[in-house]
Amino acid sequence: MKSFGSSKEFNFGKDIQWDEVGDGVRRQIMAYDDTIMLVNVEFKKGGIGQMHKHYHAQVTQVISGSFKVTIGDETKILNGGDAFYIPPNVLHGAICLEDGILIDVFSPIREDFME
């Protein structure tokens, strides 16, 4: 597997660009090495994380807002303080019900975010 090295050790939010990913969603890649990657994802109400899957394991903390989250064939509403786990290769997606922020963390690194 190609190596992407690692992020800096200290990463200040004001210094890191936000990437628009469409559908009322933008993300900020905060910290990573080849084994792990942490990404802030900001959603506007109505923003959509389309159903998709990847081989990476994913853990997500809901920081604020409200989200209708689907993992496999189950859908629940999660709010600030809640979290979810997405096993490798399981279809998942989210619809933002109230403006909010998710912390998405992947293992290993999302190579597709680095290109």
Add this chain to the structure above:
Amino acid sequence: MKSFGSSKEFNFGKDIQWDEVGDGVRRQIMAYDDTIMLVNVEFKKGGIGQMHKHYHAQVTQVISGSFKVTIGDETKILNGGDAFYIPPNVLHGAICLEDGILIDVFSPIREDFME
């Protein structure tokens, strides 16, 4: 390596216990499998994450509050919106300057938190 399986997919903050870890610090294990683990860590002002190291890679998002963070021989002050990366086996620690919350994520799972 021993397997700990995985957390549930949907995890509601109100349902998950906080573990006191002393020094004005408590934590809540939100989501995991053997490859990744996400933990909320709440600090009171003056709370201390003692200097320590582990073989896991770590990424941390500062959600709120203010922290004096040491990684190796470098120390910086981080606030909400900032993040840090701790390479495997590097000494690190934090002192809480203002009440706050960190999202600590590890790869692989912190076996020591499961016992």
